[in-house]
Amino acid sequence: MNRDDNRKRLQEETFDICIIGAGASGAGAALDAALRGYRVALIDRGDIAGETSSRSTKLIHGGVRYLEQAIKKLDLAQLKQVRHGLAERRTVIRNAPHLAHPLALLTPVFSWFEGMYMSIGLALYAFFAGHDSFPKGRWLNKAEALDKMPTLTPQMHSAVLYYDGQFNDARYALALAHSADEAGAAVVNYFTLTDFVRENGQLTQAIVQDQLTGETFPIRATLFLNCTGPFSDSIRLLANPALDRRIRPSKGVHIVLPRETLQSDCAILIPKTADGRVVFAIPFGDKVFVGTTDNDYTDLKHEPVLEAVEVDYLLDTLRPYLAKTPDKNQVQAGFGGIRPLIVSSRADTKTLLRDHEVEHDSESGLLSLLGGKWTTYRLMAQDAIDRVGELLNKPAIGTTELHYLVGGETYRFEDWQVLQKHYNLPTDVCQHLMQTYGDRAERVAQLTAERSGLREKLAESQPFIRAEVVYQVQQEMAVTLRDVLARRWRLELSDWQLTSQIAPLVAGLMATELGWSSQYQSEQIETYQTLLRSFRTQAGLTTERVTTARV
Template identity: 80%
Template sequence: MDRQKNWERLQQETFDICIIGAGASGAGSALDAALRGYRVALIDRGDFSGETSSRSTKLIHGGVRYLEQAIKKLDLAQLRQVRHGLAERRTVIRNAPHLAHPLAILTPVFSWFEGMYMTVGLTLYDFIAGHDAFPKGRWLKQAEALDKSPMLTRQMHSAVLYYDGQFNDARYALALTHSADEAGAAVVNYVAVTGFGRENGQLKTAVATDQLTGETISIRASVFLNCTGPYADAVRLLANPGLEPRIRPSKGVHIVLPRETLQSDYAILIPKTKDGRVVFAIPFGDKVFVGTTDNDYSDLTEEPVLEPDEVDYLLETVRPYLAKMPERSDVQAGFGGIRPLIVSSRADTKTLLRDHEVEHDSESGLLSLLGGKWTTYRLMAQDAIDRAGELLKKTVPGRTETHYLVGGEGYNLDDWKQLQSKYKLPEDVCQHLMRTYGNRAGKVAQLTKVQPVLAEKLTESQPFIGAEVIYQVREEMAVTVRDVLARRWRLELSNWQLTARLTPQVADLMAAELSWSETHRTSQINAYQSLLATFTKQAGLTSEQSTLAAN
């Protein structure tokens, strides 16, 4: 992806559809539209998936909680949610197998009745899923459950096993964006829409400012599609100040614990909490993510961060399910995201539907894709582009269901052995490259032939090598150190201290590739390390951690 070339395209071309927001729904819509042959622009005021789409629980699922609510309340809308989610589960994995895979999940229960209740519910979950490739769940005796997940509490009666999907959300959104670019879309990050130009009240241009240079241009398009998630109301009101708000933002956070917390590849579902929600403890790389919370969030100008009471809530929730209780000192990082819940008459955010809606404002012409969740991003995009095609009076059927994303086609993890044989890289590095870049891993490794120094690990504890940073700058439009460490790698999510320590090395590699001045390089390092130190302090973690993060 060539940022400068695409920026010039934004100025020179007239597009059928300009999509604002490059998270899951925006990137998915851009790919869908480009594959249908529409002329497409995709812009985001920050990095691709820089907000909600990179801060999920990393699950691809139908929604066990939605199924329970659907049955208890005879709610067909929630049952439809589950059915759509389970149908899309296999498509998400099929189209990017390097970034998504089935995940085994255990639900510890503390009585025979509780076990039977969960078994019936999860059997129904499997039934709705139909004959897909996911293994079927079953009820395990305590000894069987402990064999699979040895850190579970001995107080449990038994456990129910079922399967959902797990994925790398930020890189999945990036793969959608990259695929849209290769299908012909003009894709540019760090471009903010600050206004619209109109003819007879209808949107004809978007006033867009490059957040890196300050340059402002007008983007011409027939249809403007708002895919900004929890920030959708801001764009809606920019297009038409008379509209009523439709989004009720909800904050969800996760804490990050050491892998030893579970000592297992099996995740844990905690089916009931003191406030009626569900919480997951999920192995992800060499860490365990525990979340999430669900609370109203009002200040959309502030990045959602982990706070002390949220750390306490998640620790208290997970402790009864584990033999060795995690402590605050075990928390190594955390992250928060904002859900784009659609306003309804329901009383609280945990009961709001996360289904989606395509809204057309006839007064301005703006299309807005509202609500939804990661698992059903493709259906959301399909609905939005179907509607855009109607407005363009040029309908074309969608083609995304069987379209491999960048890195996905022909993927086989065992190809890491060929990578190792050809490039003489360590085993863990080769496996990491395959899981991160799929069939593009060889393009990353090839850089080490040109510059052997790029084959060196940045730190012994992780498989990251310098060649990746160069590839991410050249091919994945990384333009800040946070783009690399938070999203193209997921290190910021899992270890704030190590992220801070690697920041100068990443900055040095980017500075050489992007011809940064020494002032800009230093500014990137200081700003990011300061941000990480702030995260540590705001979460109420130890002063020792805060000092390490600052260094």
């Protein structure tokens, strides 16, 4: 993806559709539309997946909670949602196998009855999943459960094992945007929509400002599709101030603990907390993510961050399920996101359905894709682009179900050995490159052959190498430190201290590629390190842990 080339296209071309927001739904819609032959522009005020879509629990699932509610309340709408989610779970993994895979989850239970109840529910879950490639779950006795996860509490009676999907959300969204770009879409990040231009009440142009240069100009399109998730109402009201608000934002946070917390490749599903939520503890790389919370959130002008009370809540929730609860000083990072729940008459955010709706405002012509969740992003995009085809009077059939994303088509994890043979890189680096870039991994490795200094690791404890930063700038539209450290890699999410330590090294590599001045480079480093310190302070983690990591 070349930002300068695409930026020029936005100035010169007229598009069938301009999609606002490059998260899961926006990037997914851009790929769908481009594959149908429409002329597509995709813009975002920040980075690709810079908001909610990079801050999920990293699960692809039908929704165990939704199934329970569907059966208890005989709610066919929720049951349909579960079936859709389970069907899409297969597709998400098939289309980007380097970024998504099955994950085993354990639910410790404390009585025979509780185990039977969970087993029946998860057997139904597997039944609705149909004949897919996921392993089948089962009810484990105490010894079997402890064998899979030695850190579980000895107070449990047994545990129920089942499988769902896990994925790298930010890189999945990036793969969608990159695939859309290669299908012909003009994709540009850091473009803020400031206004619309209308003719006879209908939107004809979007006035945008380039956040990197300050330049303002119009994007011309026949239709505009709002895919801004929790920020959808701001775009809707900009297009038509008479509209009612439709989104009820909900904040969810995660804390990050050492991998040793679980000592397992399995995750934990905590099916019910004191306040009726579902919480997961999930291995991700060399860490464990624990979340999520679910509370109303109204301060959309500020990034949702982990707060001290939320750290305590999640540690307290985890306590009954582990033999030893981690200390607060073991929390290494955390992150928050905002769910885009559609307004409902239901009482609280825990019971709001996270399904989706394609809204067409006939007065302005704006389309808005509202609500939804990561697992069903493709169905959401398909519904939205079906509507686009109707309004353009140019219907075309979607083909995303069987379309491999960038990096996925010829991916084989075993090919890390080929990388190692050809480029003599360490085993952990080669495996990391395959799981991050898929069948494009050799393009990164090739940079190390062209410039030997790029083969060096940025931190001894991590597999990240300098060549990746160059590749991410050249091919993945990374333009800020946070683009690299929070989204192209997931280091900011998992280790604030190490992120701060390697930020200057990453900035130096980016400065060379992007032509930063020494002053701008210093400002980038200071701003980012100050942000990371503020995260620690707000989470109540005032002291840095002792580390032997070398950078």
